[in-house]
Amino acid sequence: xxxxxxxxxxxxxxxxxxxxxxxxxxxxxxxxxxxxxxxxxxxxxxxxxxxxxxxxxxxxxxxxxxxxxxxxxxxxxxxxxxxxxxxxxxxxxxxxxxxxxxxxxxxxxxxxxxxxxxxxxxxxxxxxxxxxxxxxxxxxxxxxxxxxxxxx
Amino acid sequence: xxxxxxxxxxxxxxxxxxxxxxxxxxxxxxxxxxxxxxxxxxxxxxxxxxxxxxxxxxxxxxxxxxxxxxxxxxxxxxxxxxxxxxxxxxxxxxxxxxxxxxxxxxxxxxxxxxxxxxxxxxxxxxxxxxxxxxxxxxxxxxxxxxxxxxxxxxxxxxxxxxxxxxxxxxxxxxxxxxxxxxxxxxxxxxxxxxxxxxxxxxxxxxxxxxxxxxxxxxxxxxxxxxxxxxxxxxxxxxxxxxxxxxxxxxxxxxxxxxxxxxxxxxxxxxxxxxxxxxxxxxxxxxxxxxxxxxxxxxxxxxxxxxxxxxxxxxxxxxxxxxxxxxxxxxxxxxxxxxxxxxxxxxxxxxxxxxxxxxxxxxxxxxxxxxxxxxxxxxxxxxxxxxxxxxxxxxxxxxxxxxxxxxxxxxxxxxxxxxxxxxxxxxxxxxxxxxxxxxxxxxxxxxxxxxxxxxxxxxxxxxxxxxxxxxxxxxxxxxxxxxxxxxxxxxxxxxxxxxxxxxxxxxxx
Numbered sequence: 001x002x003x004x005x006x007x008x009x010x011x012x013x014x015x016x017x018x019x020x021x022x023x024x025x026x027x028x029x030x031x032x033x034x035x036x037x038x039x040x041x042x043x044x045x046x047x048x049x050x051x052x053x054x055x056x057x058x059x060x061x062x063x064x065x066x067x068x069x070x071x072x073x074x075x076x077x078x079x080x081x082x083x084x085x086x087x088x089x090x091x092x093x094x095x096x097x098x099x100x101x102x103x104x105x106x107x108x109x110x111x112x113x114x115x116x117x118x119x120x121x122x123x124x125x126x127x128x129x130x131x132x133x134x135x136x137x138x139x140x141x142x143x144x145x146x147x148x149x150x151x152x
Numbered sequence: 153x154x155x156x157x158x159x160x161x162x163x164x165x166x167x168x169x170x171x172x173x174x175x176x177x178x179x180x181x182x183x184x185x186x187x188x189x190x191x192x193x194x195x196x197x198x199x200x201x202x203x204x205x206x207x208x209x210x211x212x213x214x215x216x217x218x219x220x221x222x223x224x225x226x227x228x229x230x231x232x233x234x235x236x237x238x239x240x241x242x243x244x245x246x247x248x249x250x251x252x253x254x255x256x257x258x259x260x261x262x263x264x265x266x267x268x269x270x271x272x273x274x275x276x277x278x279x280x281x282x283x284x285x286x287x288x289x290x291x292x293x294x295x296x297x298x299x300x301x302x303x304x305x306x307x308x309x310x311x312x313x314x315x316x317x318x319x320x321x322x323x324x325x326x327x328x329x330x331x332x333x334x335x336x337x338x339x340x341x342x343x344x345x346x347x348x349x350x351x352x353x354x355x356x357x358x359x360x361x362x363x364x365x366x367x368x369x370x371x372x373x374x375x376x377x378x379x380x381x382x383x384x385x386x387x388x389x390x391x392x393x394x395x396x397x398x399x400x401x402x403x404x405x406x407x408x409x410x411x412x413x414x415x416x417x418x419x420x421x422x423x424x425x426x427x428x429x430x431x432x433x434x435x436x437x438x439x440x441x442x443x444x445x446x447x448x449x450x451x452x453x454x455x456x457x458x459x460x461x462x463x464x465x466x467x468x469x470x471x472x473x474x475x476x477x478x479x480x481x482x483x484x485x486x487x488x489x490x491x492x493x494x495x496x497x498x499x500x501x502x503x504x505x506x507x508x509x510x511x512x513x514x515x516x517x518x519x520x521x522x523x524x525x526x527x528x529x530x531x532x533x534x535x536x537x538x539x540x541x542x543x544x545x546x547x548x549x550x551x552x553x554x555x556x557x558x559x560x561x562x563x564x565x566x567x568x569x570x571x572x573x574x575x576x577x578x579x580x581x582x583x584x585x586x587x588x589x590x591x592x593x594x595x596x597x598x599x600x601x602x603x604x605x606x607x608x609x610x611x612x613x614x615x616x617x618x619x620x621x622x623x624x625x626x627x628x629x630x631x632x633x634x635x636x637x638x639x640x641x642x643x644x645x646x647x648x649x650x651x652x653x654x655x656x657x658x659x660x
Contacts, residue, residue: 003589017338021338024352024353039350039352041614042341043353046334049330057328082553082556087577089560090560093570102557106554110550113553114549124550128554132561140206
């Protein structure tokens, strides 16, 4: 499944990542004691290894067989809605509380996966968010962000 | 104290009511994880680490660690039982070590012998689990005693060997699996350096001083990564599930599968002990072996029960065998054992040669609980196989969002930090991207777990030798490990150059 283009872009990015680690490591106060085996040694070796491997990967892409133009039909819309609402979920978790944010996320995600069956969706979402909150906060005495004002 | 005394004490730990419950929950969830096609043993175990952490939060460190590992190990070997169910009933393996089971298992189901196939798989798994445990008990002590004599140079080389072995088997491209390994090691360097106290790659953000939390990364890369890929795939049409029928095998079935089960268990255990190999290769080899030894090899692929009994025993034995290097040397041989080891480290229990001395309760409690867990699985799987077959029908539209919600809950409950939730999402995207483009995840997680220890041993060895790198080749044992590591990387390349097809071990 590896496509030439993606692998080349990845290789370039990874070379930069490797270079970043090498350059950053050089700023550590190296040889904090004696023998010169400081905190920079290991990341520098790894950074160089990553650069070399990425170059190797880039080189390998020249030997890929020409791929058949067989584009996979992926559901990017569904994916973006769910990942987007997941981000919103994480952002609002500590503001509107665990129960509400989880409930909303689940409703959106389930409906995005497949439209319809609203009653079941609402029941599953409410059951999960309230159930987890009750189990974790009331019985296991953990902490999760409560609902504002009501404090539950 | 002899082995028997230790084992006895282990049983005392494992038989405590709450640990019995933990083992039961573990194997139950493990079976479900094995049955559900969207979620494999690695993500199942990763997803449950935070849950076990919350469940065990009240207990002392030692007790919490033993309870947690009992539950998580239960998920691991339980998944091996469950994986066969979908292979047989649906012709789709629930996890990849049951791929070969589809060959004969599904044919048997088509002939109305699904019940026999399922119960033979359960019996075979049980026997194999017990064989692996006996092997584990006898290998653990001697291996630990050898390993305890290792210095930092030997340890460094041994860990390098583990990484090379896993990288060379995993994935389609060795360059990519080595890249995954190096990325894992690099991620492990983020945070405060234990030796010098220097903050590395933290950008002065306090949340990063502790380093990236293993739990967050593991849940993100495995559980969320898999979920993301499910979301992207358009809904598939429902497949018809074969009827289970009569659950108990006939006398003839039992007779035909006794030898394959015995062979599969032994092959599986030894392959499992080898780093990098693991359950998939074990089931594969067992299938080939059965076909070779059979009187009529033509009947394979047409519903021969030996083709189910052998591989299913082998993959279970391999998961038991995989515990050996993890517990005794502190070097996991694959992705799932790496996650188990990460969980133990979270509880400040360091697997390795000292484990049996410092935490006998954890080590022997785990071993004893595996006896009990396997027994539970046999009991669960024989009569309840029809109910488990129903789990397959869980609609994906509920399952996927709920797995996401469980990941968020688990990570937040343990870390209480929204930073980790963002990291979780990022790792999920990364995990999806990597899996999609053939970067294997097992080496990544393995190197993430081993990273700090490799670095530590490297620096200790070099400090001891005054920065002289020859220490790694002048110590004979260390040199031996390095040679084997090099061979492990070179042999697949040579085989490929000679035009041979190399078997890969794609755990996820």
